[in-house]
Amino acid sequence: MKKYDEIIKKEVFVCNCCGELIAAVDESDRAAFLDVRKAWGYFSKWDGCIHHFHICEKCYEKMIQSWLYPPDVAEQTELM
Secondary structure, three states, rough: OOOOOOOOEEEEEEOOOOOOOEHHHHHHOOOOOOEEEOOOOOOOOOOOOOEEEEEEEEHHHHHHHHHOOOOOOOOOOOOO
8 A cells, every 4th residue: 555654754655464664655666565456357246446455575475375376486587
């Protein structure tokens, strides 16, 4: 989630799962977090909705540990 932090006077990313500060927006390229945007399709419970959220690395690790099948992992060889 992106919000404005009154203390540091910057826009920041906050983990939607645990609520912890992830990074200031201008530092987001150096932070480790998952940025998800999903446009739901026809016949879905959320048909026509777009969900967007951020999950910190710690919460992502906890989440995938509960999965029956872990995500595929590959080495990053070039910039995406």
